[in-house]
Amino acid sequence: MKTKITLKKIAKEFDVSISTVSKALKDSHEISEEVREKIKAFAAYYHYKPNSLALNLRNQKTKTIGVIIPEIVHHFFAKVISGIEKKANEQGYNVMICLSNESYEKEVLNMEMLSKGIVDGIIISVAKETEAKDDYTHFEELISDGIPIVMFDRVVEKIKCNKVIADDFGGGFLATKHLIDEGFDKIAILTTPDYVTVGKTRMEGYIKALENHQLKIQNDYIIRIDEYSDVARQIEKLLQQENPPNGIFAVNEIYAATAIQLAHKKGLKIPEDIAIIGFTDGLISSFTYPSLTTVAQHGRAMGEKCFDLILNEVNNQDTQYQHHTEVIGTDLKVRESTKVLK
């Protein structure tokens, strides 16, 4: 293999010292024009590029930040990443992406490896398994070691760090209220198990909206989807109840789109017989039939905010500063699945 070109090699080539080369390549006026030029020409010819590892080691800064997400094959997370990456790029930062695959163990592993000096800070959305386990010592540890951390979307209340979340409560409220306003009164929710905080929070918004309109909260209208068994089957059961709902609020896009399909299958008209609304930042919604009304999350904006916060913290590691939680608003994208023509 061709070994990479270094200052040392250039120095040897011209029989000068390493620092002479270093200065020459930096166009230092300390070096004679003649030497400078020939060194620069040689370096250019061999595509000399200063080794980042060496620089980082020296500067104690890597200009890269780590991002840990549960899954990359989720439109929302992909959006967040694109937001982070955009901002990072503007500031000359790199992004190192790790996937926890919703596993606690992989999350811990990722945190550990990122904390070995390769990144200046970490942006993370917590794995479901971690939320279920309710064990956050790995976060506390890194924070106490002085590594800046920003959490987004799936955040941990009790950990002290900057956070960026969507307005899950408001979004859940908005979605439910929209269904009520459109005249639906038997509203079910397709949500996650309670340990998934975003699902839980969206449901709180749902409940609040029902209460506000004096609608009863019915336990058989609250479906906590178990992803490890047949999702469609669980939704189907809801539709087959004796007293089925005429409106469904799904806390994510897949549940909503699946509900649409199952409603079709059962011969229900959407939205006349049953209205459906989702919660997402995804693409599927526009292509379902009828197209799906959703509460829009702004993944990209969240990503950008995450980067702002982490950068801020990286740049002010010495000065003490207050952590806070940034809430990114959601809004309603009304499409056909809830729009009854009157």
Place this chain on the structure above:
Amino acid sequence: MKTKITLKKIAKEFDVSISTVSKALKDSHEISEEVREKIKAFAAYYHYKPNSLALNLRNQKTKTIGVIIPEIVHHFFAKVISGIEKKANEQGYNVMICLSNESYEKEVLNMEMLSKGIVDGIIISVAKETEAKDDYTHFEELISDGIPIVMFDRVVEKIKCNKVIADDFGGGFLATKHLIDEGFDKIAILTTPDYVTVGKTRMEGYIKALENHQLKIQNDYIIRIDEYSDVARQIEKLLQQENPPNGIFAVNEIYAATAIQLAHKKGLKIPEDIAIIGFTDGLISSFTYPSLTTVAQHGRAMGEKCFDLILNEVNNQDTQYQHHTEVIGTDLKVRESTKVLK
């Protein structure tokens, strides 16, 4: 800020040398049990972790692979990444993801930064703008500098490196043949401009299938979508032709799903009046109405293969070895949009 704990600090703490600490933490028998234990206890207490930068610098290996993709908000690319990441993880490698955003300039920038020693190898799918520009000197440069490169999906013929592609020709052929076999004979294609090689190759498969069945190739059935203007409008025009097609092969999922919507809008029955087939590894297809038949790409498998190849090359940089192109097969996922009940 709390500064990170290092061997040096531990050494000072116990008034021993750095190398003693280093050895103790490695459980070297050279060090007395007593010293070893107290050093290890101290290190554990302060979460000592060897600095990766220092290690990498020393070992001249980073155990991280750079990946450059045009867009992360594409299900296909996300899948590839998840494949790469999975394999990487198994081998103790990290993945650094960069986005070119389809821009030539950003691609070059990314390549340059990755080539400064932070990664052992690069996996890349070429930006559209680069394909359009037809300028690949940045690849040649890195390769001549001895940096292993693997290209996938959007690859460059003339660059000598390992490649992983989907069977685009075969997939295009398969899709078109399927439509023909189902009884459709006026088949249009929604494709990309010719400089996007995957689109072009899929179209070649389309043409081959038509030829095989003695069907005429009609220029007004070949729509090269310009993404910078209104996509829907361009597809609509196709449907409004005097002699409209009764089958459409779209080289990606979005075009196909959009075509479905527009066909609805025009009152066409799918697949009776017009059959539609896509090419993808995405999620939308299962949720359109009717659900979309597609040629399935195996993004994850491609990602895994990419990592295998790059790892192989990283581990054999000295030994000369042959580059080759790995073709990952595609297959038909028949759904409702092409299935005429007879």
Place this chain on the structure above:
DNA sequence: CTGTTAGCGCATTCAA
């Protein structure tokens, strides 16, 4: 104008 030295954090060889 050019070179020496020191140091970033670590592992390793060799000497004590």
Place this chain on the structure above:
DNA sequence: TTGAATGCGCTAACAG
């Protein structure tokens, strides 16, 4: 059983 010295690639303070 411990420590000093060296080097990975680079910069910067300082000396000549």
